[in-house]
Amino acid sequence: MNAAIDVKHLLPVWEQFRAATDIAPIRDEAHYARMTEMLEALLDETQGDENHPAMGLVDIVGDLIEDYEAEHHPLPETTGVQALKFLMEQHGLKQSDLSEIGSQGVVSEILTGKRELNIRQVRALSERFGVSAATFV
Known part of the structure; x- marks a missing residue:
């Protein structure tokens, strides 16, 4: 080739x-x-x-x-989890409101650092909040 x-x-x-x-x-x-x-x-x-x-x-x-x-548009150095927590707070969301990334248990594990976001979850969050996927990486 x-x-x-x-x-x-x-x-x-x-x-x-x-x-x-x-x-x-x-x-x-x-x-x-x-x-x-x-x-x-x-x-x-x-x-x-x-x-x-x-x-x-x-x-x-x-x-x-x-x-x-x-x-x-540089953002302060934050982790994807910090960005997710901030966006959840700004939108008044609970863990159970993020069903597009998984169960409440999965969301809890992500927020506590026991689990990392996968590409499907990053894309879903990017679309939901209207931010770049890089926000969560």
Whole structure:
């Protein structure tokens, strides 16, 4: 499978894709907002299916957002559990209100550090609270 990369053929396809999606390193707040909308649409489409063809785009757009946020919206150093506790408090949620990540027992183990969040749970929390998945990693 070591076929030579045909850049002359690739560039027009890339330009068409880039023009249609605006997927590129994030330049400003307006572009950040578009990429956040793009990520939400991709997450809605993939429904957490790791084998969905759009999962590669989820990873790429998520990385672009994460890079921009790290530079322009730095958060104080917190753990994913601290972020989850904060968001639960802000939204008035109890452990039993987070059924999308597991039973009340599973949530309790996560909050006490006995269990780590898995990728499905991180995505569910990201969607629920409208924050980057990086918040919980």
